[in-house]
Amino acid sequence: MVTSGTADFAALADRLMGATEAQTSTMRAPGERIGDGIVAVLEAVDALRRDEPAAGDVLAACGRALCAAAIFDRVMVSRVDGSIWSPRIVYRITTDGRVVTETVSDDDAGDLDIALASPLIEAEVVRRRLPALVSAADREPRAHRALITRLRTTEYVTAPVVVDNTVRALVHADNADTGRELSAVDRDLLRLYVDNVGVHWERTDLSARQVHQQRMLSDVCMATMGTVTAVQAEPLGAGGSMKIAGLSEQSALMPSATRTRPPVAESGTISARLARLTGREREVLALLASGATNAQLADRLTVAESTVKSHVKHILHKIGAGNRAAAIACYLRESRNDERRTR
The missing domain is CATH 1.10.10.10 (Winged helix-like DNA-binding domain superfamily/Winged helix DNA-binding domain)
Structure with a gap:
């Protein structure tokens, strides 16, 4: 015969067991998120290398590859030229896994050539060459208001692409469709990705430079041969x-x-x-x-x-x-x- 005290003790034990399992699951979730994210980043980097884009196409290709990895709902790539930041293309992943693109237009986002001046968040990102997690972007005074309105985002992560010791691009990402809250993990995953993109971009630039040097050398040789031929004549x-x-x-x-x-x-x-x-x-x-x-x-x-x-x-x-x-x-x-x- 089970007494009332024994039943209460059993119920308490069940509740404690359930709480322990929930806590264990909660503690395991960030680790799984980090592991899955790193795998997805490496897959995106491999996809970029397999595509072998030309030097002028690396920026667009890196945005598409990151979006296809489904780490974020949306990815925006921007070119940086000195002190000017120019948003270019937004990539969005659909529910069936397709990547669609949209161009950031002047009518919606204002001037596409944005001065990287203080106190703009992106100016600090470029200056320090470090990623940033922006929460409550719709209320952040340092965010670019026209772009935030155009993208209808409330939070995002951004990181610089450094090529040959120069910031050549910015990558922004958010979860506007699923609404999953961003964290420092997402910021660090984006940094891991853009660091690899920078290395690939440098390699592509070096290859293009070698081709250019070979072409220039050929032109110089042809010009020299023409001079020799003229003298011999x-x-x-x-x-x-x-x-x-x-x-x-x-x-x-x-x-x-x-x-x-x-x-x-x-x-x-x-x-x-x-x-x-x-x-x-x-x-x-x-x-x-x-x-x-x-x-x-x-x-x-x-x-x-x-x-x-x-x-x-x-x-x-x-x-x-x-x-x-x-x-x-x-x-x-x-x-x-x-x-x-x-x-």
Whole structure:
């Protein structure tokens, strides 16, 4: 026969057991969330590597891959150019697992070129190169109001994509559809992802730079071969010597020992051409000769690409070069002549 006291004790034991199981489940949930999130991030990184996007397509590809991993409901990618932040594309994952895109338009979000100035949250993210978790975004005075209204988000995480020690992009993410509350775990998962994106972007840039250098080297070789062909086509002088532009008839009749020395007039002409350039223009020309692209020059000199193009145009005009390859060939010849004169 079970007494009342025994029944009460059994009920209390059952309640304690249930509370213990609930607490264990609650404690296990964050760990499972972290583990599942890391797996999803690694899958997104693998998907990005498999796609092998070109340098100009990495930003869009990284947003799509992250959204497809279903870590967040929505992902927005933005380009960062110096002190300007430009939201580009929003990716959303549907209930059936499809990724759809929408462009952030001027009519809805205001000016797409947003100045990264204090006290904007994104300005701090770019300056410190650290991710951020923004709660109560609709009431956060440091958030970009027009964009928050356009996206109808109440909280989000954001992180910078750092490429070659420069912030090239921002990635934002939220759970606007499911309403799952974001936490520091989501912020750290996003950081893990963008760090890998930055490494992949650097690798892609390096590959593109190698291709560009090979193309430039080929152009320089072709320009040099054209010069050699033109010189070989010149008729021989009366003394059997080749006529070289910039040398007088008297120099063509000088003894062979004298003629074998480097043509001073030619190197002097090249030196005079480069002397017309400003210090900044000579720096740009040296970087061009190293194979740097306009984007890489802009990053190195901390100027806009339009400024780089203007510098290149002035350089070509001043030294009388028809294209970049001819300008680089001129620079390389002068560099070799300088080395010979210092020996």
